[in-house]
Amino acid sequence: METVTESQRVGTAKKLEKMFGHIDYRNPPELCPVRDVMSVASDQWSTLIILWLGYFPVLRFNKLKKYVYGISNKVLSQRLKVLEADGYITRNAYPEVPIRVEYSLTEFGQSYVKKLLELTEWMQENSPKVLANREKYGLL
Amino acid sequence: METVTESQRVGTAKKLEKMFGHIDYRNPPELCPVRDVMSVASDQWSTLIILWLGYFPVLRFNKLKKYVYGISNKVLSQRLKVLEADGYITRNAYPEVPIRVEYSLTEFGQSYVKKLLELTEWMQENSPKVLANREKYGLL
């Protein structure tokens, strides 16, 4: 687990090579669709929104605001709009009084949250190491 | 591939439940180590740096700047410092004239780039869908 063999390394490089045919460094950043899509999907607030919607199938605006701790009205509604436009979530408004709006993941959003979850789990497992590294580095 | 069964959904929820014992919404954001570590590691520029260092075992400052298209001196050196502090990369300076500095991934960075790569591949595969969704949404 601690050592990476040469063959593993080459395997990774192969994958990256495939990737970087698309993330071509000679293209202007705004012409790279992967960068573009990632910048929305891996935004800090967006990821939290998606993760919570992965946990609760349906959430209303103020619940979401409560769980995504620290987010403001403005940013929450911005992110929700963009995430809806990109196809990760759906918005359902019920014309009651007071109005009720429910957000949930689309099928597409469901497939994304799985990927996101893998990364987050890695983060959770490894954050102690990172914090320890930081500590050590601070002493140099 | 297009449908998500109930059991899959529940499985995802279970994982998230495990996660959210740590990303507790009642904690202030600055006390959540996962948020903290993620904000560095999944930063837009940082991910590109790490991916390129996953592709090329060793890169010098100006090469890196070339591949991570659009990044400025300032941001590149900032990110490199933080990524070094967090243990993803190493910096080796050779006291020649002119000086030569080489960056590469640590073992830890290698393990991260694999995870990152999975996410990036998903992005690459699915970015057309997202762009199509955006298009459709724009017409509403």
Next chain:
DNA sequence: CCGCATCCTCTCGGATACTG
């Protein structure tokens, strides 16, 4: 060549108050 220091711009995002 590496990358810091400076300056300056400009967007993001927080707070608050208000409306359908």
Next chain:
DNA sequence: CAGTATCCGAGAGGATGCGG
């Protein structure tokens, strides 16, 4: 309840020039 509108401040980040 679910946002929008407005204002405002902080700070991220770009450009440039210099120094080790």
